[in-house]
Amino acid sequence: MTARELWAGNIAIAEGALAAGVDFYAGYPITPSSEIMEHLARALPKRGGVFFQAEDEIAAIFSLIGASWAGARAMTATSGPGFSLMQEGLGIAIMTETPLVVVDVMRLGPGTGQASRAGQGDLMQARWGRHGDQHLVVLAPATAQDCFDLTVLAVNTAEKLRVPVVILSDELIAHTWEPVKLKEQEERWERPRPRSQEPPFGADHPARIPPMPPLGKGFDVSVTGSTHDAWGVRATSDPKIHRQLVERLGQKILAHRVEFTVYEAHGVEEAEVGIVAFGSAARSALAAQHLLAQQGIRAGVVVLKTLWPLPEEPMEELARRVQALLVPELNLGQLRLDVERLAAGRCPVIGLSKVGGGLPIYPSEIAAKVQEVVR
């Protein structure tokens, strides 16, 4: 049995969080993400969860780290300026292997930019915004349905892999109301728990996620953002321990990537031209595909929903088949750099960058660019 709801993207994210068992939310109001917070302010206390409004985004993300170590499934939501403030906390969460989810409903930057307008300029920041070598998981919804489903996946992935997961939405997705289909019960992945005193930060195999002992339940735990050994003991001058730790933190994510890799491929088998996009730009790409079909041009579209680590195979595959790859995005060309890397000279990669000031990339703009390329 399935139910259907009419939700805006932000509401779908909040509902996805509830379906995924999020029981702790701390945040700070910021346009265009505030509806997530307001929805959870009402809903969480009724379910015995905890909601609180922090004094700023720094406090919000660090309270998530505390809550997560106490055993909660923790989430926050923000937008560009707040996401910038949260970067330190994200880095610490990566280093301490703390499961948590951060939603960045993208607006326009840099600076305070345009608060109530959509952009996709935070892609690189989501991946690399912290200092130091690191991996985390970045997911990007293109519809309200994605908002719901990917939030469930984000919470599950964070828990299972002990890693922070970023959901990159944008203002257009956030405030577009659409039907969302619901399953009766969402799958729930749990974080690994120790059976006895096991090292909480060490693994004999890179794919193995070390068990996470809850604080206050009888385990001796030392948690630190500094380099540490398998038991969490600080080791700030040991080259081997640092190398092993940083490499493992990346390897554990890559080893499990298939579990959280989501993308859609539309009409790629017969395609003469490929289009790769995410978020609101992907919706325009799919509409452009129809426009082009009417003119007898076969465009294949890959909609990326996992943005990091990137699903490389579908793009490599597409690059082998088509005359050219087009990358429409609402920024100065961030995803294009990766598509170029993956195409590796097999076909030209053409960016369609638009700093729209809130305007979307229109399907006609994508179609026109494709026609130019095909001709």
Added chain:
Amino acid sequence: MPNIKTLAQREEKQVRFTPGHTLCAGCAEPMVVRTVLNAIPDPVVVANATGCLEVASSRYPGSAWNVPWIHVAFENAAAVIAGLEAAYKALKRAGKITRTIRFVAFAGDGGTYDIGLQALSGTLERGHDILYVCINNEAYMNTGVQRSSATPRCAAATTSPVGEEIPGKPQDRKDLTEIVVSHHIPYVAQASVSNLIDLANKVERSLQFTGPKFFNVLATCPLGWRTPRASAIDQAKLAVETRYWPLYEVVEGKYRITYKPKKPLPVEEWLKTQGRFRHLFRDEKGKERIAEFQAAVDRHWEELVKKEQCLSGVQEQG
């Protein structure tokens, strides 16, 4: 010291904050800004934190500011004004600037009580020669009425909704004015948009001191308080007359209450006119909460009177 006539004359003489901004009808903020800036005879530079005032005063293609104005982000008006003032001092020392310039920061309660508190504290502690004005409308009105640490207990906000679990905001508001007093800066004042002469007096008096000068000004928000648009002044006046928002100043550590209501009204008179407290007037539980609210107001007032007596440096009369 100004009277209502001087305030009006100042309005005619110089317009530092012009009409044509897009603040809501009935918003108290422009009155506070104009009164503060007009009470300063010297040239001013304004730093403005993110908030209603910032977005509504600088909407493309216009600006309501007839003075140099800088907005950078939410948490840092105090840090920006500190940087400006420090550079000004250096340039003055080097003889590159000769005239007196005043540096004024405007921020809301979110940008001061919450995210801006750290920057404010640093600026106060370092002793920059600035004026910092918190225009306090008791919630995050710009993003859609989320509670702040200036929001009073029991007020409904989108992140402290009224329901079976909580009666609006469950916590007391933070006493920011007293936090600032604890920095031992030369001049601290609490003021209200309902008493503009009092506000103008305070700004004028503060200018004789070198160092940080801080003003916490209550400013009605009809949208967030859910009050009629024409009632901003009346609302703020009730806050003062019920002693919910005492008008006072702390000059070099000495307290002075600048207005004592002769016949203080029960705080209920202020609460009942606002939609954000409507739920308190539904049942017995609400009555209890109003009684608790009144007790807190009375306690704070008594504390303030005692501080005035102990720390005024003036012998108590009669």
